[in-house]
Amino acid sequence: MLCIPYYCKNVIISYNLYSHNHQLALKKILLLLCLCLFVAVAHAQTGGRFTLKGVVGDTTGTGLPEATVMLLTPKDSTLVNFMRTNKAGSFEFKGVKRGNYLLKITYVGYLPYQQNVVPNDGDVTDMGNIKMTFMDQNLYEVVIKTFRAPLSIRGDTIEYDPKAFKVPPGASVEDLIRRLPGLQVDQDGSIKAQGETVKRVTVDGKRFFGDDTKAATKNLPAEAISKVQVFNEKTEQSRLTGVDDGKHEKTLNLQLKDSHKKGGFGKVAAGVGSEKRLEGKINYNRFNEKNQFSVIGLGNNTNQGGMSWDDYQDFKGSQSFNWGDDGDFGFNGGRYIYFGGGDDESITIQAGSGAQNRGFNKNWAGGANYNFDTKKTKFNTSYYYNKNTQDLDATSRQTNFLTNSAFTKLDTNGRLNSNQNHRGSLRFEKTLDSNNTLVLISNFRFGNGTADYRSHQEYFRGVQDSTQLSNMSDITNFSDFNSFAIANTAIYRHKFKKKGRNFALSGGYNVNNSEGDVRQRSTNQFFRTSQTVADSVLNINQTNHTKSLRNQIKSSALFTEPLSKKFVLETFYNFSLKNDEVDRDVFDNKESGQVRNLNLSRYYTNNTTFHRAGTSLRYSYNGLNLLGGIGWQQIHLDGKFAVNQDDPTRTRIDRRFSNWVPNVSLNYDLKNNRYLYGGYNFSVQEPNIRDLQPIVDNSNPLYITMGNPNLAPTRNHSFNIGYNHFNATKFTQMFFGAYYNLYKDQVIYSQTVDENLVTTTMPTNISGGRSFNLYGQYGFPLVKTKSNLSVNANYYNNKNLTFINGELNDTKGNGYNGGLRLDLTPSDKFTFYANANWNISDTRYSLMSAQNQKIVNSTYGAEMNVKLPKEIYFNSRFNYNRYVNDRFGFNQDMPILNVSLYKTMLKSKKGEIRLSAFDLFNKNRGISQSAYQNFVSQEQVRTLARYFMLSFAYNMRGMSHSVRRKGYY
Template identity: 60%
Template sequence: MKKILLLFFFCLPILVAQAQTGGRFTLKGVITDTAGVVLPEATIMLLLPKDSSLVNYGRANKEGAFEMKNLKRAQYIFKVSYVGYIPYQEDINPKDQDVVDIGKAKMKVLQKELYEVVIKTARAPLSIRGDTVEFDAKAFKVPPGSTVEDLLRKLPGVQVDGDGNIRAQGEEIKRVTVDGKRFFGDDPKMATKNLPAEAINKVQVFNGKTEQAKATGVDDGKREKTLNLELKDSHKKGGFGKAVAGVGTDKRLEGKVSYNRFDDKQQFAVLGFGNNTNQSGIARNDYQDFKGSQSFNWGDDGDFGFSSGRYYGGDDITIQPNWGGGGSDGYTKNWAGGANYNYDTKKTKLSTSYFYNQSNSIMDVRSSTENFLTNDSYNSTDKNKTLGFTANHRPSFRFEKNIDSLNTIVLISNSRINTGDSDYESFQQSFRNEGVLTNQSNVNNKSNYNSFAMANLLLYRHKFKKKGRNFAASLGYNINNSDEDKKLNSTNLFLQDSTRNSVINQLNETESTRGNFKGSLSYVEPLSKKFFWETFYNYSMRKDKVDRNVFDVEGDVREANQFLTRYYSNDFTYNRLGSSLRYSYKGFNLAAGLAGVQFELKGKFASDKNSTEFTRVDRSFFTWVPNVSLNYDLKNNRYVYAEYGLNVREPSVTDLQPIVDNSNPLYIVEGNPDLIPASTHNVYAGYNMFNPASFTNLYVNVFYNYNVNQIVYNRKTNLENLITTTKPMNVTGGNSYGSHIGFGFPLKKTKATLNLNTGINLSNNLTYINDVENETKTDGYNFGTRLDLTPSDAFTLYTNANWNISNTKYSINTSQNQKIVNGNYGAEMNVKMPKEIYFNARFNYRTYTNDQFGFSQKQPILNLSVYKIVLKSKKGEIRLTANDVFKRNLGISQYVSQNFYTERRVATLSRYFMLSFTYNMRGMSASVRRSNFF
């Protein structure tokens, strides 16, 4: 199978090239206005007369001249678009000519009274203006009921992988907006997977400015690739949505309903779904799909100044159960629903939403681990099963008010209310090299937890009348409280020393609270038209308290375990004061800054919060944090960038707690209150290029990271009973460096596109194994290719192949050096058949190889579906889906780190068949009419 796919990839470009020879002609000319003045870099296109589909495209040169070579001999419509001019159109009939010279294509100035006529009758399927490429959605046909994701795959220069990640012009799409509004949060694919393609009027791809550049009015040279979806007028006047219901084999069920209603000021959405097909939707698709404009911070984090040395102290409020659920592994049942409302005008933006989700999960895991010691090794196995339940409520609120043209306030509040439980059973064994059983444990743990978290932020921005001068201030208060009850039950046998045999029956009651107050100030002063000076100050004070009570239980009697019971409080204060100078002129941006960062850590702990004897921690840490950045727009869609910075991160509360966690009797975890903040020197640089005439793109980047006081986990293994204890510690010296290169170009415009990429990532990690320093070197190499074939509206084929090679070498046990080779080959085919019947096939072939441990696994996954469009106005769809036809879906993973190798398998949802019906709700029938724009 792998050889066939490789042969296909290598031979296909040759076949395409051969198909381009013979019976061809060249089209050339000059683009001018009616006065004969040349129009440089105008967008040129060739269309088919029968349906106005796009055949070829490009741009004229700076002298207005163009030349399209190797064109198939046929009749075409030649079209030209240029800002401020009426699109030019001419019929082309090459007959027997080898060269067709149209001479001067004279374009008329677009007058105001003709604007409406041009919009309705002379729209171009493609236009290029500077770094903006705009597509007319109607020129790229997709089946009825398709999503925006399906539409994007048809657009030249845009790629969408199997996970829905989007790249355009060789760069990752950072943001997706709808009608220029930030409608679907930070994850671009949330919008593209759920909005219907028929709702889209235009798709625009451009380099957007950062939030800081927009707020200050000072160009920082940084760009974020953005995709804007412009809705049709018909979908702004009525509601639209979708309802799906499906039933399958093995009692599989799924249902989903969504409804959206937009106008120029308000956006309303409701969403609900339920299934037992592992589609959780949380934080990956449905939850963020409907969140709405302004629902996420989008850079409004309130931390001003350059990124180096910023505080990353765990302010996130995501609280999820630790039962390993989610994704496609295991078996899950999911239910969710919510509503969102947005109000958006020039001066006022309001977004509020509520979402509820619950999941029941079953995780059945088999794992084996090879553990490497200084001059020895041992094996361990684990068979475990977890039944987990989690439910969460998520209200959110964002309000932005432009008081006037100079003053703006923003108020953001997000909350999470979580509850859950888990039932964990495990059978663990450890063996010495000769296969002799050394110890084993039967574990049965149960837990219940509740948590509440809220993040609040108030921002104030003031722009002075002098351009570039501005002031900003922020205040934030976050809370994160939780409580958990655990019942730990285990029977532990040590075959080499029966005196260590034990039965654990404990109750752990843990209550933790966190409060964090933070604030920031920023002032930007323009020293001249080219130089800008910024001064900033960041402050944070966090208070944590953890009260853990552990009881040994025998029958109905509970006795406090003084060794494991702990009370811990920690006050963490952060200050950063800095300044930077920026030079910005004609696309050249150079900035240099320096900040002083101070951490203060004060804590105390004892066996009980009422204790009179506390052990105290009182330490401070100061460092200078430099930052240098370069961004240079070389024009013609070419960019160079580079940056150096020092990132500082303080230890997590979990690592600082001097608490022993014995929930796994064979793997004990301890905290370390003596940890100090870790820092990393980061250097990266790159070059991006996009040629809008040929739609060729190239990106190259290099990076280097060096760790100082990196927090790693010292592992100590008792050689007699193989009990492992880990404890975090600070180590200096780890590093990583590498490079990535990507290159993409059309083999045949609008028909075939090839993308190639390769990368290298070399890392050196330090840790201690039984108090001996271990150096783990990993050399990683990856190669990838993607070929998109879109020869017609009736057939598309998207293929990809990726290879990853990882060489790992250990300094303390070189005999366990290993090489892991993983391959991934994929293909998706779509076929339009008569009578509105469509066929879709997705094939994924994965290979996993590790010769050191004799591991070799091949996993072919094939999903098939056939569907028919039904009902008036094509509103309905009946679909039959076969998931995992070969019944080979296994949750397989390999993991190499520090001094161990783990192979993990998770029983997961495999072959099933699903019959579903989809009804597309549209507010107006006009939204599906096909108008002739050409």
């Protein structure tokens, strides 16, 4: 354990020697640290240890297999180790540190057993035969209330008692989860349980701000939780239809303490820092058995989003169905048609990117969540508001490869984006009687914003370091926009008297509208014979007003008929009618006034009618769930476009696409937390509205985009297979899998580059693209409840096709990813988390093989928490990122070190004062690099760097003490 201070010492040394191969030193230090910890843990298991064993049985002496055996500290019942008995009922703890312990044993249907353990002088302490007493039903209620096991395992459900996994005062649920064996929290806050991503986090079984898995874990205090339960939940479609599809969603439920159901609790924090940095945050909760009410809010200029949502994607509508129960029955739990997402009119894309680590961001946000839940009625509603202002300056280099040449663009740009949006949701579920259920869902969003974009671009002929200037552009664009969307769904389900016979019907109405103005001004100089005097100049001064309206009605029906105990026939039908209307008016601003640009203005309407009907046969027995089915679907595009609404000349688009869509799926529960899954799916995805519009967009006059109303839907053959195993006794987890996609009529963007290096792109269809991915992960405890190590690897291979000046370019990509993660939680006084990830991307081009290249991105991170005397706590977080592309001489390193020191104070430790330092090395900046199709790019963004912050937080709590009963909790 002496290597911990050595690591801290060398972090400081590395700062002084930063200019002398610091990156190699940092990597070696981190890897050496992990090795030291591994050796230290292994060594700790050998000296001064003993073995504890015994046999668990009933009163007749018959062994009880799979009983949960726990070893605890007598003082505070902190969990030291645990296991499950074998088939004969025996258990054996090896390498136990010599000392006194408390042994607890639980088994379903039997009275819990506990006994003090005092090791004898020998190497083995044998507890002999331990007899457990069958639990009488009259004793069940008393035992449940007086006996609390730190950890219990029942089938695929694991329940934790937070009291056995101590965290510092004021810690969040996220901090608690990091200490629980079998659970893992990634850097972005997403949670993995038993190797699977947690899809839903509930509070007392109720939804908390929709199904955002981070809203509860980041905002609720750990001290409010009495139980953490992890289990497999049925999918939304399976719950609605009553048919088990063999799939499951990993769910985490937070059970509140009784004390926090009587009165409100929450936290308020405020801070002031250097460089005029300010931040504030508040959350307040009031829960009881039937009602839950929560309020959260924040404001800061420290690039902290705080609510865990990607606000920009939310603004575009990706959260339109934030519960996944949009009523689309059939294969894959829904149709191919999606509402919202990337189909919005392009003027909304210029809103802030929402990437909080880019540029300088000011954030204001707030929301409220309310739940009402009884046996027959469930009601949830939430509201969320966000305002973001982003100031961003960036420099980038992009090299494009042509058939026998290349050109490089250097871009220096600045952006000032401001947007605000409101989002609300409502879900009402009513059990009318034992056979009928009604669900009503409504989600809405509306927002507005502005985007100010300034750019200076220089184009050079060649790959890099070229002096042959070709073009130069100065661009100033400003946009002002607003949008509105609402999605409404009603679902009715009826269960017939015959078991397994069900009927479900859904209907929906959706609206997605946007409107905005864009002012485009640019000066474009073209150099052919001279590098100092332009041969020609193109000036653009235009105003663009665009109004985009979308309406959609849809319906879906599902009928299930059991043919026998093992076979179920499922028949479904989907219908959708979507209407799009886009009115784009472009005017050239001249001295004489505005003149309509007939080449860029368009009025466009389109009706998309979708029908799909199908049937499938499902076999379900003893954990095996196998489905095979086929459907028929038709997409009808009926569109018209003209220069403007008053133009009597309309160009008609009338196209129909009919396809048979087969589907096969396999889900096999092999018991003991082992799952095998796989399948084949054929899907058809219609082009998005932006690509279908016959519109020319010259926002960047050197990169012009055109729509294509003749696009066909993309067809995709998809195969997947995977295996997941979690050993609840040893807490080892393993999963691996693969998937393959083959595309036909894939929508790609062909490019035409003229002699002035003006690029024009247009979407078109092409067949032959593919992608393949192979992945796996293995995790295991070095010492149960104290440390865990996981290793992951991933390989992908893809083929991307595009046309460049009429010639086909085949871009092949091979990627190799690997990573390590170490979680060390020996006590509540010290925790350490370390990770390392490597990503190698090998890209090869058919037209310009000389430009084949490898991109290497690597990240290393470590976080340490130490409890010092007098309730003082120290936290440090270090991240080191490295970006390398030798082909283009790109080599960037970014070490980031954040540290904080805080102390708890006031009565019951309700107060906390904290001093924090962010980015001590002052090296933070946004760096990215990528290679795709026929180009490679690198970008650097000036962003918030070193600053210091002094903050104070106050924890509002419910009743100060819960009612204590005799026995253990």
